[in-house]
Amino acid sequence: MGAAEIVLNVVFYVLAASAIAGAVAVAASRNIVRSAFALLAVLFSVAGLYAVMKADFIAGAQVLIYVGGILVLIIFAVMLTHRITDVKLSNDSTPGPAAFCACLCLLFSLLVVVRYSTKWRRDSDTVTARAESFEVSFKQYQADGATGLAFGGGAYEDSVVVVATVSQGPDPLRILDQVQFVATSGANRVSRNFPVAGRDAPYRHVFEKLSEGEWRWTVRLLGRQKDGKDEVDREWEFPLANTGFTVTRGVTEPIALALAGPYLFAFEVVSVLLLAALVGAAFLARKEVKDL
Amino acid sequence: MTPIALASWALELTGIPVLDAFLSILVVCFILINFIAVYAGISTYAERKIAGHMQARVGPYRIGPHGFLVWIADALKLMIKEDIIATNTDRLLFKLSPYVVFAGSFACWVALPYAPNWSPASFNIGILYLLAVSSAVVIGILMAGWSSGSKWALFGAMRSAAQIVSYEVPIGITLLGMLLIYGTLDMQAIAASQAKGLPFGVMEDHYGGLWSWGINRWPPFTVIAFIIYYIGALAETNRTPFDIPEAESELVAGYHTEYSGMRFSFFFLSEYANMFVVSAIATTFFLGGWLPPAPSASGTLLLVVGTVVGAGVGYGFQRRGFDGFVGAMLGSGIGALVAVFAAQPAADGAFTGKGPQILEGAFWFFSKSFTLIFVMIWLRWTLPRYRVDQLMDLCWKKLTPLALINLVAIGILETRHEWWALIVNHFKAAGP
Numbered sequence: 001m002g003a004a005e006i007v008l009n010v011v012f013y014v015l016a017a018s019a020i021a022g023a024v025a026v027a028a029s030r031n032i033v034r035s036a037f038a039l040l041a042v043l044f045s046v047a048g049l050y051a052v053m054k055a056d057f058i059a060g061a062q063v064l065i066y067v068g069g070i071l072v073l074i075i076f077a078v079m080l081t082h083r084i085t086d087v088k089l090s091n092d093s094t095p096g097p098a099a100f101c102a103c104l105c106l107l108f109s110l111l112v113v114v115r116y117s118t119k120w121r122r123d124s125d126t127v128t129a130r131a132e133s134f135e136v137s138f139k140q141y142q143a144d145g146a147t148g149l150a151f152g153g154g155a156y157e158d159s160v161v162v163v164a165t166v167s168q169g170p171d172p173l174r175i176l177d178q179v180q181f182v183a184t185s186g187a188n189r190v191s192r193n194f195p196v197a198g199r200d201a202p203y204r205h206v207f208e209k210l211s212e213g214e215w216r217w218t219v220r221l222l223g224r225q226k227d228g229k230d231e232v233d234r235e236w237e238f239p240l241a242n243t244g245f246t247v248t249r250g251v252t253e254p255i256a257l258a259l260a261g262p263y264l265f266a267f268e269v270v271s272v273l274l275l276a277a278l279v280g281a282a283f284l285a286r287k288e289v290k291d292l
Numbered sequence: 293m294t295p296i297a298l299a300s301w302a303l304e305l306t307g308i309p310v311l312d313a314f315l316s317i318l319v320v321c322f323i324l325i326n327f328i329a330v331y332a333g334i335s336t337y338a339e340r341k342i343a344g345h346m347q348a349r350v351g352p353y354r355i356g357p358h359g360f361l362v363w364i365a366d367a368l369k370l371m372i373k374e375d376i377i378a379t380n381t382d383r384l385l386f387k388l389s390p391y392v393v394f395a396g397s398f399a400c401w402v403a404l405p406y407a408p409n410w411s412p413a414s415f416n417i418g419i420l421y422l423l424a425v426s427s428a429v430v431i432g433i434l435m436a437g438w439s440s441g442s443k444w445a446l447f448g449a450m451r452s453a454a455q456i457v458s459y460e461v462p463i464g465i466t467l468l469g470m471l472l473i474y475g476t477l478d479m480q481a482i483a484a485s486q487a488k489g490l491p492f493g494v495m496e497d498h499y500g501g502l503w504s505w506g507i508n509r510w511p512p513f514t515v516i517a518f519i520i521y522y523i524g525a526l527a528e529t530n531r532t533p534f535d536i537p538e539a540e541s542e543l544v545a546g547y548h549t550e551y552s553g554m555r556f557s558f559f560f561l562s563e564y565a566n567m568f569v570v571s572a573i574a575t576t577f578f579l580g581g582w583l584p585p586a587p588s589a590s591g592t593l594l595l596v597v598g599t600v601v602g603a604g605v606g607y608g609f610q611r612r613g614f615d616g617f618v619g620a621m622l623g624s625g626i627g628a629l630v631a632v633f634a635a636q637p638a639a640d641g642a643f644t645g646k647g648p649q650i651l652e653g654a655f656w657f658f659s660k661s662f663t664l665i666f667v668m669i670w671l672r673w674t675l676p677r678y679r680v681d682q683l684m685d686l687c688w689k690k691l692t693p694l695a696l697i698n699l700v701a702i703g704i705l706e707t708r709h710e711w712w713a714l715i716v717n718h719f720k721a722a723g724p
Contacts, residue, residue, distance in 0.1 A: 007313045033438060037385060040392070040431050047424075060420035068427030072457055075434050079446075252417060252477060 012052050019045035036071070036078045043067050057252045129219075129238040133171035136219050136238045138164045163204045164219050166196075174234070178222040179203050185215045193222075320412050324401050332564035333363035339669050346673045370560075373553035380441030381550065389435035390551070390558035396428030397565040404572045405479040407582050407653035418479035419467060422573060423460070426528075429566065430456050433537075433547050436559070440550040448546025451680060452537030456528050458687045463524035465695040466517045469702040470577045473509055482506075483581025493705075494716050499587035501595075505580035513701045518578040520695050522664070525570035527683070529563060532672040536680055571664035572657070579660045582653030599624035 022041030029035045043066045050059035128137045140162045162181050168174070181203070182191040194203050221236040259267050337352065337360060344351020352359030377386060400422050402412040415421050430453050437449020474482045490500045491508045502508065507518045527534040530546075538546030548559045575581060586592040602623010678686070 010314075031382075034382070034385065037431070037435055040428070044428075056415065056417045057420065060417045060424045063424035063427065064420065067431065068424065068457075068460070072427070072430055072434070072453060075431065075438075076450075076453070079434065079438050079450075 008052055012049065015045045015048040015052065019049065033075075033078050036075050039071055039074065040067065043071060057255055131236050131238065133169040133174060134176075134221055134236055134238075135167045135169070136164055136221075137167075138162070138217070138219055138238070140217065160207050160215070161204065162207065162217065163202055165200055165202045166219075166221065167200050173226045174223060175225075175231075176221055176223040180220040180222060181205050181207075182218040182220060183207055183215050184218070320402070324412060325398065328398065328401065328565050328568075329367075329561065331568065332561045333367055335564045335567070335665065336366065336560075337363040338666075339672070342666070342669050343673045346670070367557070370553060370557040375553045375555065376550075378441065378550050382439040382441070385435050385439035386550075387555070389432050389439060390555045390562075391432075392435060393429050393432030394558045394562045394565070396426055396430075396432060397562045397569060399425040399428070400569040401565065403479060404569070405483045405576055405581055406657055407650040408484070409480060410650050410653070411480060414480060415478070417477045418482070419471070419477050419573070419577075422479075422569070423464065423467075426566070426569065427460075429562065436551070437547040440547070442550050444544045444549045445547050448537045448543045448549065451543075452530055452547055455530070455534060455537065455683060458684060459524045459527040459534075459691075462520055462687060462691040462695040463528065465692065465699050466521045466524070467573075467577060469517055469695070469699040470506055470514070472699075472703050472706050473506065473514075479576050479581075483576050483583065486580040487583055487587075492716070493713065501584070501586040501591060502580065505578065505583070507578040510702055510705045513698050513705070514578070516694065517698050517702070518574065520691050520698070521574055521578070522667075523686075523691060525574060526668065526671065527687070529566045529570055529668075531567065531668050533675040533678050534683060535672075535677060536683060567665050567668055568661060571661040571668070574664055575657060575660040579664075580656075582657040584652070584656050595624060598626050602626070 019042050022038050022045060025038035026035045026042060029038060044063065047059040047062040047067075050056075050062060126137050126139045128135065130136075140160055160183075162183075164179070164181070166176070166179055168176060176196045179194045179196060180191055181194075182189065184190075190207055192205050192207075194205075197203070216239070219238040221238075223234055223236075224231045225234045226232075340362070341351040341359070352362040355361045355365050377383060403415050403418050403421050405411050405418075433452050433456075434449050437445045437447075437452075440446070471477065474485050476482060476485075486505050488499055489496050489504045489509070490498055491503060491511055493510075498504075500508075507514050526532075530537050537543070538548075543549070548556055551559060584592050586595045599620050600623070602625075603620035605623065
């Protein structure tokens with residue numbers, strides 16, 4: 001486990017603990033105003049969890065809307081209610097152990113659903129390419145928990161893991177020495193060499209801190225070929241572009257494209273609904289002015 | 293553009309990467325928090341000194357040269373004062389709220405673009421983050437007001453929260469209009485994109501110095517946007533003429549009435565930290581961030597010389613009804629025009645943050661921000677206080693509609709900006 005992952009794990013557990021502690025305080029506090037303020041810890045921690053998952057825009061929106069808008073509204077309502085602290089808060093109608101069991105069941109089913117319905121990693125399809133007697137199957141995916149956030153950088157999705165297996169058919173003429181991964185994007189080029197590790201061995205490499213853009217991937221095999229009695233150095237190149245990966249910075253752009261594209265109608269309908277609610281609230285809150 | 297985060301060069305501290313990561317974050321926060329403390333202290337001195345001079349007094353004068361060290365004395369006094377917690381308070385929330393308020397303003401400081409490619413944490417969502425975390429301040433203020441168990445504090449907190457939440461609307465809409473121009477939320481990218489272009493979208497590739505800044509992009513709309521933002525920023529930081537939450541004549545001291553000693557000083561620190569944050573956002577969005585006012589060193593020199601000569605000439609003619617201030621404005625204006633059109637940078641990379649220009653960038657960024665803070669102080673000792681209903685009236689009936697119109701206008705200008713090019717080309721073709 002790399003340093004980034006350890007840092008992220010620590011951050012994750014701290015945030016998760018504070019979210020749970022806040023939630024418990026919301027539910028268990030005898031004072032409803034304190035409950036409202038404990039929501040602050042929950043909402044901020046959840047925003048932090050979003051940030052850990054590289055959903056920086058969602059994290060920002062979470063704090064902006066829930067803390068800046070909804071929590072302020074809740075606190076206003078709670079604070080301005082007359083003698084609200086005198087209200088006895090008790091949920092004795094539900095027996096404690098039964099409620100605990102019900103919560104546990106709900107939590108368990110939720111975890112099961114999330115575990116099996118979530119696509120945890122962005123994987124590309126496996127691409128296979130053949131040349132002479134070599135066959136390369138190649139796959140790339142987003143690094144687990146790799147992010148620049150914990151190191152003070154932006155929320156990058158800049159680490160891409162590349163896995164390739166190289167197999168060779170029966171061929172006494174060609175000898176493989178090295179496997180090279182090459183990533184190119186415009187003028188940028190990153191490469192990494194591996195010594196050959198035997199038949200059908202997987203080669204795995206994490207390309208970290210890639211800059212933004214469309215990256216093209218190539219696997220090159222370096223080796224020798226027997227040409228009569230001499231051995232000649234040779235290279236075999238397997239261009240494997242378009243496995244569907246672009247390195248993007250944050251999630252703002254995908255969200256913007258989705259909102260302005262396929263979800264535009266839904267977005268507008270929800271906006272109209274909110275506007276209608278706003279007009280309704282203004283109408284209800286308005287005092288009838290009698291003629292003087 | 294790869295942003296260089298402060299924390300990433302501080303990584304090599306112990307050799308253990310995990311420890312380094314945490315330590316470097318701590319180091320960055322330590323530096324920032326001390327900087328805020330010193331900056332806030334010096335600002336209080338500046339505030340009192342400027343107030344003194346504006347009211348024909350000398351202001352603080354006893355400690356240090358011209359009373360400069362008075363802020364250290366103030367800080368010491370606040371630290372050794374008795375920490376009073378009244379009987380009627382909710383002790384937990386009462387103790388917590390200064391930290392919540394301060395955390396809200398402190399969190400903003402890590403995302404500001406202090407110099408080219410140089411922020412403590414470079415966020416892709418910069419301005420969204422800034423607007424989001426500053427909302428913790430509202431919660432902290434409500435916490436302080438409620439937990440104090442005092443009518444003055446509660447009223448102050450209610451007023452303050454209502455004011456901040458209301459003024460977030462015109463501020464948000466104005467910034468949205470500017471974001472249409474920049475097309476990014478990243479503060480560094482916003483600052484960098486103001487290096488080129490002239491007003492009305494002509495000559496996109498020309499290094500225009502101060503004419504390329506956001507405020508000059510689509511006059512008069514961007515200028516109006518700046519004014520709306522600045523008024524909103526005054527209200528958000530509870531500064532005069534919007535210091536209703538702490539109106540001394542009505543509410544003793546508002547939401548921090550019951551606080552004393554260090555806890556009070558946290559509120560105080562947070563107010564000055566907030567002033568800097570809103571000024572820094574205004575600088576980044578409207579005044580070119582860390583970009584200098586002229587595209588090359590000789591141009592900047594011309595500009596400065598123009599200002600000084602203009603001010604001198606204006607001062608010389610003062611008796612004939614000519615003001616030194618007007619002279620300085622005219623002089624700097626002429627200087628800026630000459631500077632922008634005569635002095636283009638030699639290489640394409642100049643002043644766009646590609647070289648070792650951290651100190652230079654920081655100089656311009658801080659000068660602009662501190663100028664805006666000076667104007668805030670200036671306004672405080674010039675304008676009387678608004679009434680609550682006038683404040684809400686200004687926000688909802690004047691600034692918000694104006695900001696909306698502005699947003700639409702900038703949106704049309706920015707998206708239909710080929711139309712402008714057509715008109716400009718037409719006149720160019722028709723000209724001699």
